[in-house]
Amino acid sequence: xxxxxxxxxxxxxxxxxxxxxxxxxxxxxxxxxxxxxxxxxxxxxxxxxxxxxxxxxxxxxxxxxxxxxxxxxxxxxxxxxxxxxxxxxxxxxxxxxxxxxxxxxxxxxxxxxxxxxxxxxxxxxxxxxxxxxxxxxxxxxxxxxxxxxxxxxxxxxxxxxxxxxxxxxxxxxxxxxxxxxxxxxxxxxxxxxxxxxxxxxxxxxxxxxxxxxxxxxxxxxxxxxxxxxxxxxxxxxxxxxxxxxxxxxxxxxxxxxxxxxxxxxxxxxxxxxxxxxxxxxxxxxxxxxxxxxxxxxxxxxxxxxxxxxxxxxxxxxxxxxxxxxxxxxxxxxxxxxxxxxxxxxxxxxxxxxxxxxxxxxxxxxxxxxxxxxxxxxxxxxxxxxxxxxxxxxxxxxxxxxxxxxxxxxxxxxxxxxxxxxxxxxxxxxxxx
Ligand code: HEM
Numbered sequence: 001x002x003x004x005x006x007x008x009x010x011x012x013x014x015x016x017x018x019x020x021x022x023x024x025x026x027x028x029x030x031x032x033x034x035x036x037x038x039x040x041x042x043x044x045x046x047x048x049x050x051x052x053x054x055x056x057x058x059x060x061x062x063x064x065x066x067x068x069x070x071x072x073x074x075x076x077x078x079x080x081x082x083x084x085x086x087x088x089x090x091x092x093x094x095x096x097x098x099x100x101x102x103x104x105x106x107x108x109x110x111x112x113x114x115x116x117x118x119x120x121x122x123x124x125x126x127x128x129x130x131x132x133x134x135x136x137x138x139x140x141x142x143x144x145x146x147x148x149x150x151x152x153x154x155x156x157x158x159x160x161x162x163x164x165x166x167x168x169x170x171x172x173x174x175x176x177x178x179x180x181x182x183x184x185x186x187x188x189x190x191x192x193x194x195x196x197x198x199x200x201x202x203x204x205x206x207x208x209x210x211x212x213x214x215x216x217x218x219x220x221x222x223x224x225x226x227x228x229x230x231x232x233x234x235x236x237x238x239x240x241x242x243x244x245x246x247x248x249x250x251x252x253x254x255x256x257x258x259x260x261x262x263x264x265x266x267x268x269x270x271x272x273x274x275x276x277x278x279x280x281x282x283x284x285x286x287x288x289x290x291x292x293x294x295x296x297x298x299x300x301x302x303x304x305x306x307x308x309x310x311x312x313x314x315x316x317x318x319x320x321x322x323x324x325x326x327x328x329x330x331x332x333x334x335x336x337x338x339x340x341x342x343x344x345x346x347x348x349x350x351x352x353x354x355x356x357x358x359x360x361x362x363x364x365x366x367x368x369x370x371x372x373x374x375x376x377x378x379x380x381x382x383x384x385x386x387x388x389x390x391x392x393x394x395x396x397x398x399x400x401x402x403x404x405x406x407x408x409x410x411x412x413x414x415x416x417x418x419x420x421x422x423x424x425x426x427x428x429x430x431x432x
Contacts, residue, residue, distance in 0.1 A: 005335065007040040009057070011048035017057060017345075018047060018083065020415040023319060026347070030360060033059045033348035042334040045343075051085050055322065055341035056334075057348075061356075061372065063332050064349035067323060067342060068376040074323035076379060077101075077110045079341050081322050082418050088213040095217055102220050105263035107271075107321070107379060114378060117264070120249045124242055127385045133173070137390060140168045141397040149401065149431055154408045157425040161394070162281035163273075169390050170272035174265065175234065175241035183226070188270045190219035220266070227265040228258070242268055268383075275317040276387045278421020279373075280394060281411075282315030283307055286362040288405045288427055293364065298399045307364045308391045313371035314362050316346045317421045321375065346372050404430035 009017070016022050016032050023029060036043055041060040058064050067074045080089055080100045092102045101108040106117055123129060144165045151160055163185075171181050227243075234247035246264045249256055256264070287294045287307070297303045323342045330336065349372045351359040356366070374381035381387070409426030 006044040007042070007334070008044045008046060014045050014048055017045060018052060018417065020417050023417050023420050024413045024415040026413070029347070030351050033345070033351060037348070037352060041332050042336075051087075052083065053079070053086055053089070053341055055083070055343050056336060057343050057345060058331070059345055059348035059352070060332065061349040061352035061354060064344045064346070064372055065376055067331065067344055068372065068379075071111060071378040073326050073329050074342060075110045075326050076323060077108055078324040078339070079322065081107050083320060083322055083343060085213070091213045091217065102217055103263045103266050104259050105267035106382065107267060108263070111378070116251050117260070118382065120251070121242055121245055121268075121382065124245055125382050125386060130385055130389055134389070134393065136172060137169055137393050138397065140165060140172070141394045144168070144394070145397050145401050148429065153430070154426065154428050157284050157427045158277070158281050158423055162277045162284065162422070162425070165394060166273040166276035166280065166390055169386070170269060173242050173386075174269060175230065175239060175243040180226070184269060187219045187223050188273065190215060223266055223269075224262045227262055230265070231261060272383050272386070274419045274421070276390055278317035278419070279312045279315045279387070280391055281422040281425050283311030283391065283395065284405070284427070285411055285422060285425055286311065286314065288407045291404065291406060294405055297364075298403075301396070301399070303364055304392060304395055304399075306366070308388055308395065309369050309371070310362060310364050310366050311391070312373045312387070313350050313356070313366075313369060315421050316350045316371075316373045317419055318373065318375070319347050319417060319420050320345045346375070401432050402429045403432040
């Protein structure tokens with residue numbers, strides 16, 4: 001395809017849709033997506049500074065859904081699954097011997113191997129099995145809310161509740177002892193909070209991109225070392241957690257190789273907490289801004305599932321994933337060439353007015369609410385039932401124990417194009 005055939009984004013708007021800092025303030029970003037959906041729902045994005053490979057940005061819900069479900073035409077594996085610097089991709093290839101992915105995991109596999117890996121833990125993440133965890137999760141929620149109440153009437157909800165709680169849950173299901181959790185938190189923040197200097201806690205602010213990539217690779221190595229030890233333990237003494245399932249799994253009669261096994265632990269550990277944190281904090285922000293709604297749901301808990309679902313749409317914590325066209329194809333009348341890189345932008349899709357009335361409004365009664373925040377198709381979030389359950393239980397405890405909640409300062413979003421959400425949410429709470 002020639003360059004003339006491609007509707008291409010002007011350099012200023014290209015900068016707006018690929019810069020981490022622009023994802024720290026959604027309103028102008030959503031204005032841009034609204035315009036793109038109207039004018040060029042599929043648009044070619046070239047980084048004005050040539051630091052990233054070019055790609056198609058998809059901003060309509062309908063197109064994002066179609067691409068997500070067509071796993072034969074739109075592959076995960078060939079280029080990185082998240083939007084990356086060219087240097088980062090080259091660095092990953094040099095470390096892995098050719099793969100653009102530092103970590104091999106469910107999100108980087110395609111058929112037929114993807115389903116074989118996914119099946120290993122799919123049952124484990126189903127509601128029937130998760131019910132057996134409810135008691136333990138409720139205990140964690142109780143302890144977390146204890147800490148919030150103890151901190152006094154004013155506290156940062158992110159630091160005390162929405163960040164640590166999903167991390168505890170995910171570490172518990174992986175069988176990681178509590179004393180190792182701070183290390184896991186730091187490692188996942190280095191891997192996924194890399195674009196926000198306050199979140200990665202490693203002074204990355206002034207580092208050049210290559211150095212950041214190397215730091216991320218270092219975090220992956222540390223993770224691998226940690227989980228190698230855990231695997232040995234889970235093989236010697238299997239328990240009923242996810243880590244035991246992975247450590248003792250077999251595919252076509254063979255145990256998983258080290259890289260794939262580590263990738264499995266890492267995807268569960270990493271995918272499971274920042275995402276749920278962001279939706280939890282978003283739900284709390286929406287409720288703090290609407291005290292009457294807090295009072296209403298305290299009285300009528302049947303409203304809670306709607307609040308949880310709307311929070312997940314409204315926050316869309318996974319802001320994008322990438323796909324690569326396996327063959328020449330067409331979406332929304334636009335030709336896409338074999339090998340082209342495509343961004344499914346969940347923020348844009350979940351704010352498409354053709355699918356959601358008043359998409360920027362938090363509407364707990366939204367029905368239907370067929371959002372794309374968990375993706376769709378073969379890669380749809382493996383942990384979606386767990387995420388919903390965790391949030392539901394935490395809010396049950398919060399609603400039982402907190403009578404009033406209001407904002408006590410300016411909430412702040414993380415600077416990140418991938419997993420993003422609130423990193424600070426100052427609240428004043430009144431205990432019931
Ligand atoms: C995949 C979102 C929580 C584990 C995904 C995808 C999205 C997503 C958008 C990719 C879907 C696609 O490509 O079509 C979210 C959101 C969450 C959340 C918004 C919370 C609100 C969790 C939790 C876990 C988890 C709690 C597990 C502990 C995974 C895994 C995958 C995945 C393993 C890869 C699945 C595959 O490629 O087959 N998630 N997630 N996620 N998520 Fe989640």
